[in-house]
Amino acid sequence: MAKRRISDQQKRRIENIQQKRREKASKNLALKEQQLSGQTLGAEQPGQIITNFGQSLIVEDTNKNLFRCVARQNLGSIVCGDHVIWQQSQDNEGVIVAVEPRSSLLQKPGFGGKLKPMAANIDQIIIVSSLQPEPSSYLIDRYLVAAENLPATPIILLNKIDLINEQNRPLIDSIENEYTRIGYKVIKASKIIDHGFDQLLTALKQKTSIFVGLSGVGKSSLINHLMPELNIRTGELSEASGEGTHTTTSSTLYTLPCGGQLIDSPGVRDFGLWNTTAEDILYGFKELREFSGQCKFSNCAHQSEPDCAILQALQDEKISPQRFANYRKMLAEYVATV
Secondary structure, rough: OOOOOOOOHHHHHHHHHHHHHHHHHHHHHHHHHHOOOOHOOOOOOOEEEEOOOOOOOEEEEOOEEEEEEEEEOOOOOOOOOEEEEEEEOOOOOOEEEEEEOOOOEEEEHHHHEEEEEEEEEOOEEEEEEEEOOOOHHHHHHHHHHHHHHHHOEEEEEEEOHHHHHOOOOOHHOOOOHHHHOOOOEEOOEEEEOOEEEHHHHHOOOOOOEEEOOOOOHHHHHHHHHHHHOOOOHHHHHHHHHOOOOOOOOOOOEEEEOOOOOOOOOOHHOOOOOOOHHHHHHHOOOOHHHHHOOOOOOOOOOOOOOOHHHHHHHHOOOOOOHHHHHHHHHHHHHHHHOO
């Protein structure tokens, strides 16, 4: 079925509706802030954003208690994972007065193609592939480029290894060997045979991580296995927010038993390369960027130029032909969109 086109008039009407909704939400927030500011506020204290419900944010204090808060105006977008300074009012509510500097910010395209902040201060991105659907090195490399540029440490997780057989074993072995060779951590896991979770928990310890990958690779099963208390925490969030049953439409941060943190966000599970430059793509292939500064010409495109260090490294088998092919394919896709 052909996708229905939207006329310019319809686009303007949609934008007007959206603008009115944003203005109404802003007025409601300002009114709520005035009401809370009229009360006696407690001392400023640190906290972390657990989730954003739009007109209210859930802040966790240093004792792991949850509070429903509003933010003072002109603080910008506040997202899951942000570290904030806030003041407590009455009835487990409060006011956010400042946002701490971020180490990273994960975004995705929003309405009108504008980038929408989704989660902040991520240390690690867990790239989940599985034997069903079959893993793709190109998709893995897209995630790696995005992770390197965030920046965040990527970990490749090959899930459902209970399905390994003689036909798919060579592919799985080649993926594991290739990415291990260039310095990435690769973990093989299966909930069915309870394999790989000790290694995964060790990697997640004391880090803030997020899972990404295609639908069907088993991200939800992995998260539920890692956090058996998930339903309890979800109930606490619902009670704190006053929004009823919590849904996964909002990015939400959970504390793992190992002491790390995990952000569950279906909105960024399939994030890719947005607002990307050719330089970003090259930077994302870390073994290529090692040689890029050695080319004869500073503006070398690494295609057919003389004395190209990357092409020479490819010829010397210091760079994987598959990775280089993925780099060229990704670059061609980028060029086609600019």
